[in-house]
Ligand SMILES: Nc1ncnc2c1ncn2[C@@H]1O[C@H](COP(=O)(O)OP(=O)(O)OP(=O)(O)O)[C@@H](O)[C@H]1O
Ligand SMILES: Nc1ncnc2c1ncn2[C@@H]1O[C@H](COP(=O)(O)OP(=O)(O)OP(=O)(O)O)[C@@H](O)[C@H]1O
């Protein structure tokens with residue numbers, strides 16, 4: 256099982272001090288910080304509530320000789336909550352709707368239906384003008400540190416633009432820009448440099464500084480470290496963890512790496528073909544997953560500890576690839592790849608619900624859930 | 636080895652030689668490119684061997700020279716801009732300086748290559764089955780019909796459903812995982828002794844990645860070939876590799892058995908990499924990132940290329956880390972490392988338990 260909460264509490268205090276010490280305005284700062292804060296996120300107020308969120312993209316599809324109008328069910332009725340200070344991880348295979356979800360929450364995309372409540376205010380249907388103040392509070396960090404920054408703008412301009420847009424730090428914009436660079440571990444002297452003069456990891460830091468410029472409460476991070484080298488990835492993860500502590504940020508954190516998710520998140524939602532199939536606290540998801548898809552994901556994730564004498568894990572291998580979101584399977588969308596599927600799975604869509612009998616907290620959308628504890632060989 | 640079964644290397648019924656035979660021997664290989672900034676030392680003094688029935692993982696960060704070293708095997712560099720020194724012997728034939736004809740022959744018969752992006756090797760305008768059949772006919776005097784049958788068999792062997800129908804489709808009609816399988820089928824159609832897989836699963840989902848890694852392991856058991864797996868993912872190495880070669884800034888910095896290196900690294904860089912990776916089976920309180928970033932290959936640091944990022948220089952007397960390039964040396968435990976530390980095992984294990 257995972258570390259007990261008490262043990263985490265103890266370790267946190269001194270590590271946070273370290274983090275502040277480590278914050279020197281050098282080119283690259285190594286953050287040393289413990290990410291599992293003594294936070295009681297379970298009882299914190301709700302910051303973001305997503306309810307029955309749907310996004311269908313209209314597409315034209317060639318079938319034989321005819322052209323059909325159809326729709327991609329990219330996100331199909333998902334609901335979740337992110338509380339103050341919580342980091343919710345979103346995982347699932349390519350095309351399951353993770354980025355679409357993040358683009359809906361940041362309103363880069365208009366939802367087909369559903370509610371997106373930020374501190375109780377529904378932003379799903381808001382017009383641009385009403386959205387403006389909320390846009391400030393919900394910021395996005397992108398995967399690609401190369402294409403997400405304008406190559407013709409200096410770092411100073413990149414960080415100043417959001418300040419101007421929201422009328423922040425009036426009269427002390429430059430000082431604030433330097434503060435931001437310092438905050439993410441970059442040298443404030445480099446304010447006049449262009450993105451091309453920075454490495455990938457440093458560019459990702461610039462992207463983070465830009466998101467933080469407007470003092471957001473919620474960060475939507477879509478694969479923020481996937482494009483980075485392993486050693487740089489750890490630096491950026493530590494930076495995010497430190498900022499999260501210092502600024503009490505909440506996160507919707509998208510990643511395909513189950514190690515990264517485990518390290519950063521409090522809770523996890525597993526998506527499959529536009530639906531959430533399992534959702535719960537990290538501890539339960541990793542040590543007692545109940546949905547067959549979650550189990551398959553955990554079983555398939557390569558793990559470095561296999562060479563360190565951990566007991567062999569149960570091996571589950573899915574066949575094939577996920578089906579098309581244009582024409583998803585009836586009933587349970589996972590049934591075409593599921594080893595447990597019965598007739599009912601094709602007929603009735605399983606609701607996402609608590610399975611009392613398991614005695615665990617997570618919700619699962621499966622007709623035949625079963626607790627498996629053998630998929631991640633826990634290192635104690 | 637997610638199952639804990641079938642330790643690779645054991646019980647191989649091979650068709651091409653006996654398990655453990657050296658198929659590929661790379662000795663003191665250096666590859667240099669001309670660039671506007673100056674010469675790029677992409678690979679320097681690299682030596683390694685690939686053996687039948689074994690998987691060698693080549694790991695390192697982006698730009699460390701992993702792909703360049705393997706592309707050199709296939710002679711895929713522009714000779715006008717590239718200087719290659721050292722020796723590469725494949726099945727007894729020297730490749731450095733070999734004629735284009737020799738290379739072409741070897742490329743399609745003895746070595747198969749699988750890339751991260753199968754799109755780059757499968758021709759977009761030809762049907763998948765046809766491409767595999769043509770590759771087969773290049774080395775076997777058989778009719779088109781026989782070659783087609785062989786192509787369908789290969790597609791079936793790599794786990795593509797409805798192989799006969801799929802053979803008649805174009806690459807774009809395949810999903811990413813299927814294209815990667817087709818690529819492997821194409822690579823293996825002539826029973827190569829060596830399979831070089833350059834980030835074969837990096838673009839794939841974990842569930843599909845697991846399928847492809849299993850497939851490579853199974854095929855290796857069946858054909859007994861040598862596999863070189865190039866990857867930046869240490870967890871993948873842990874799952875499939877027998878041997879490991881860690882590269883940093885164009886040079887080998889640590890070599891040994893994968894399970895030994897990954898469970899007890901002897902080079903500070905390998906150690907740093909391992910501490911940077913969050914694991915799905917363990918909750919660490921913090922990741923101990925390596926500070927800084929890899930150097931430019933045009934302006935390599937003096938002495939040990941890793942010294943600007945290394946925390947152990949103070950354990951080496953004098954300024955040797957800054958002034959003197961460490962040789963790749965063999966430790967008493969059989970491990971090879973390129974580092975001045977006198978007793979790295981002791982120094983690094985103290986660090987872990989700190
Ligand atoms: N603008 C669009 N028009 C049509 N289809 C779209 C559009 N944007 C996304 N899709 C489709 O919606 C589905 C979900 O895409 P999305 O990008 O959200 O997936 P994802 O989970 O982020 O995947 P990945 O892990 O590959 O980033 C995919 O099938 C995708 O092709
Ligand atoms: N044709 C070329 N001309 C000039 N430089 C090159 C050429 N090919 C590669 N390089 C350089 O050689 C170095 C090593 O590249 P290589 O592709 O081997 O890295 P890698 O370890 O495979 O990295 P990645 O993980 O990003 O694939 C890089 O700095 C690269 O820019």
Ligand code: SF4
Pocket residue numbers: 902903904939940941942943945946947948951956961973974975976
């Ligand atoms: S030689 Fe020195 S700088 Fe290089 S890895 Fe060893 S201890 Fe570190």
Ligand SMILES: [Mg+2]
Pocket residue numbers: 353354355477
């Ligand atoms: Mg995405």
Ligand SMILES: [Mg+2]
Pocket residue numbers: 701702703833
């Ligand atoms: Mg490469």
